[in-house]
Amino acid sequence: MIKNSFISVIPQEEKEENKGSVEFQVFSFTNKIRRLTSHLELHKKDFLSQRGLRKILGKRQRLLTYLLKKNRVRYKKLIGQLDIREPKIH
Known part of the structure; x- marks a missing residue:
């Protein structure tokens, strides 16, 4: 199994103090998304994980x-740090 290690964008002290912030939540969802994506590359028929991935994507x-x-400003900074594409907003 392939394990991906992700470099933390948010400093450790800030993580412990501010777990409810939008930035921290997006950061943790992004890590979960990347972990699930690598899992689904190995297990293509894991439909429950696919559903979980879609739910987390929606929350993020x-x-x-x-x-x-x-x-x-905070949005642009976070998008840049996490290397996330900007969504198309209708």
């Missing part, structure tokens, strides 16, 4: 939309 998308509306 809602948080990013919220952050975009509240603070565009």
Whole structure:
């Protein structure tokens, strides 16, 4: 099994103090998404994990939309740090 190690974008002290922040939640969802994606590359027929991945993607998308509306500067910074594509907003 392939294990991916991800470099933490958020410093350790900040993680412990601010676990409820939008940035931390998006960061943790992004790590889960990357981990599930690598899992699904090995196990293509794991449909429950696919469903979980879609749910996490939706949660992250809602948080990013919220952050975009509240603070565009923090949104742009987070997108750049996590190397996430900007979604198409209708």
